[in-house]
Amino acid sequence: MSHHIIEVKDLQYTYPDGTPALRGVSFLLTHGETVALVGANGAGKSTLLLHLNGCLIPQAGMVRIGDFPLTRKTLPHVRRTVGMVFQDPDDQLFMPVVYDDVAFGPLNLGLPQEDVEERVMNALSIVGATHLKDRPPYRLSGGEKRSVAIASVLSMAPSILVMDEPTASLDPKARRQLIHLLKTFTHTIIIATHDLDMVLDLCARTIVLKEGQVLADGPTWEILQNEELLDSGHLEKPLRLQGCPRCGGERECP
Amino acid sequence: MANIESSFLDVSYLDTLSYQTTIIHRLDPRIKLITTLFFIATVLSFGKYEIAGLIPFVIYPVVLIALGNLPIAYLLKKVLVAAPFAFFVGIFNPLMDRAVLVQLGPLELSGGWVSFASIMIRFILTVTAALILIASTGFNSVCMALEKMGAPKSLAVQLLLLYRYLFVLGDEASRLTRARSLRTFESRGLGFKVFTNMIGQLLLRTLDRAKRVHLAMRCRGFDGEIRVSRPLKIGGRDLGFMLGWSGLFVLMRLYPIPQWMGGMVAELLK
Known part of the structure; x- marks a missing residue:
């Protein structure tokens, strides 16, 4: 199933105002991997994500999704393969009713009416939001919006999911539910985030970006233990790996 | 500040009203749109001094508000908000048009006042009808209906x-x-x-x-x-709604129903 692969080779991107965002990023994701993309603000995470489904076209270097290199010609195919969940669900949910929003992608793929209906209800039931289908998106809570935004991407049956800060602005319970949900997915998933505790739960592999370059790429467990590396990447050990706040982990806390 | 927020709450309240499932809400949006447009057109087609002929048209908003379970006080408040526009359109009529048109005992009503009253009545009728359309259909469905009808x-x-x-x-x-x-x-x-x-x-x-x-x-x-994806379907009930009301509007436009009723009452009193 080679179409679940993402390959990025020496990717470079400079914004029109001259700010370099990516300066030669390379990595390879294989089928079914869940990978975290971490790094400081402005390290290039979002710019990299925008390349993965063709919102930006590489200026130099290459992005390959499955068997297709990303070019303007392969864009429709790439967008069908890669589902992108944006950071702000309000950007993603633009239709007046939840159902229409989840149906937006499948209808644009030109699927027949019955298939669309089936896909929409299926996607909504995966995220546990079938009861929201007739509600307007602006009336949903933050957690509900996030679920629906994910459903609106799932309904296109992508093989790769790209998520930008999925746990941002969620309450702890909603965050936990999201993590459980993502654990059940078999897609290849790449998550840009600052939530390192979630990374610990979800992602076996972590890529650290710094100033538009890959600072480290390896098993999450090793990277999140390496304090020197974390510090240079503007990161911090996940709270769970830090000592107890009362005794500093020096002794058994009662 | 509080103002901006509360007025937005108000708009979304109009939206909430459209989630009901009364007999009016279940009608096809296109049918309601056409009927409303026809209502507005008929109301506007009267001569500029017409008052009596307009009164029977009140029946349309009244029936829809009752059947559609819409809060009448809220709708009237919305109409009042827009009222100044109509007021300023009409307020110069009494100044321009001073010819006496109606003699009520000692009271002389100039054509200007009569046409001013006529403008206000039309305004209330048409704006109420439009609000009822939105409150019973939802803005989105009205847009869909517009598109389906070739806008x-x-x-x-x-x-x-x-x-x-x-x-x-x-x-x-x-x-x-x-x-x-x-x-x-x-x-x-x-x-x-x-x-x-x-x-x-x-x-x-x-x-x-x-x-x-x-x-x-x-x-x-x-x-x-x-x-x-939602296909719209026009059924017999929808057609009945449209044809029934349109027919009534035409009748009320062509025949002076208030005069007949007045005549009947006079007969009875004799």
Whole structure:
């Protein structure tokens, strides 16, 4: 199933105002991997994500999704393969009713009416939001919006999911539910985030970006233990790996 | 500040009303749109001094409000908000048109006052009908109906997106004003200059958001056409609604029903 692969080779991107965002990023994701993309603000995470489904076209270097290199010609195919969940669900949910929003992608793929209906209800039931289908998106809570935004991407049956800060602005319970949900997915998933505790739960592999370059790429467990590396990447050990706040982990806390 | 927020709550209340499932709400949006347009056209087609002929038309809003379970006080309040526009359109008539038209005992009514009253009645009837349409159908369905009936697609899409992001923009504006008022003391910082900055800020944020929304749409295969899956179906009841009301409107337009009724009452009293 080679179409679940993402390959990025020496990717470079400079914004029109001259700010370099990516300066030669390379990595390879294989089928079914869940990978975290971490790094400081402005390290290039979002710019990299925008390349993965063709919102930006590489200026130099290459992005390959499955068997297709990303070019303007392969864009429709790439967008069908890669589902992108944006950071702000309000950007993603633009239709007046939840159902229409989840149906937006499948209808644009030109699927027949019955298939669309089936896909929409299926996607909504995966995220546990079938009861929201007739509600307007602006009336949903933050957690509900996030679920629906994910459903609106799932309904296109992508093989790769790209998520930008999925746990941002969620309450702890909603965050936990999201993590459980993502654990059940078999897609290849790449998550840009600052939530390192979630990374610990979800992602076996972590890529650290710094100033538009890959600072480290390896098993999450090793990277999140390496304090020197974390510090240079503007990161911090996940709270769970830090000592107890009362005794500093020096002794058994009662 | 509180004003912006409460008026947005008001708009979304209108939207909430459209989620009911009364017999009126279940009618096809196109049918309601056509009937409302026909109602407005008939009301507007009367001569400029007509008052008596307009009165029977009250039956349409009254019946729809009753069957559609709509809060009449709320709708009237909305009509009042828009009333100044009609008031200023009509208020010069009494000054221009001083010829006496009606003699009520010692009271002489000039043509200007009669036409002014006529304008106000028409205004109340048509605005109420439009509000009822939105409250019983929902803005989105009205847009869909417009599109299905051949209005330009881009217009319908614009209206849909406008309505969707009205609330987001309203939220953003109220956050901005709240942030300002929290750091405003003794009305310093409330000036026009700060206000223009805020408007500019809002515009920039809106442009940014528009860009992100467009990206999100492109990611899901948007190609300039918005497809909506719900097929609309016009049934016998819908047709009955439209033809029944339209027929009644024509009757009320062509025949002086108040005079007949007056005549009947006079007969009975004799």
